[in-house]
């Protein structure tokens with residue numbers, strides 16, 4: 001797909017998201033994997049896999065499930081630049097995807113399908129995740145493509161956990177709601193970075209929020225010299 005659509009949808013003078021250069025060839029051996037929890041107009045989890053120099057992306061409204069009997073809807077979205085995996089912060093209201101973004105999980109992935117491009121064309125990609133929250137064997141299965149006219153023109157996939165040692169009935173979206181990078185909840189990211197706290201909080205589990213309200217001193221400390229999550233491009237913009 002490339003990054004044309006990604007760039008067309010965003011105003012990089014306004015949003016702190018990375019502008020991205022061209023799709024980059026692989027420089028390291030391991031392929032990046034990231035899930036960004038995103039409280040936009042609706043809460044969803046953006047599941048991203050590095051492939052061919054970009055992040056292939058799917059929006060998973062309910063987030064991943066560790067239960068192999070649960071199939072989670074995953075709507076394919078535009079490819080994102082590799083730098084996007086580092087982005088946690090606020091997309092300004094009114095911009096595309098406006099809301100709070102959290103790095104919910106990250107790590108690397110390994111294809112189980114021998115030919116990834118063929119698997120993507122066929123609509124069945126088997127993979128192993130090596131994340132901080134998610135691991136083991138998974139599959140993405142394409143269900144159908146929307147007819148172009150009127151629809152979003154987006155292929156619909158299902159994200160399913162395979163049966164293995166990492167499969168459980170645990171609701172990981174509920175039990176592990178914090179950023180793997182900053183350990184913050186969505187509400188804390190919004191509060192510390194000038195986002196819409198109430199809207200962000202509506203994406204956090206109630207139990208975690210209640211704990212914070214009972215003991216506001218427990219708010220995750222903002223590191224004094226933390227790198228700003230606003231991503232600044234050093235590249236000239238096209």
Ligand code: MN
Pocket residue numbers: 038040044046059097
């Ligand atoms: Mn999103």
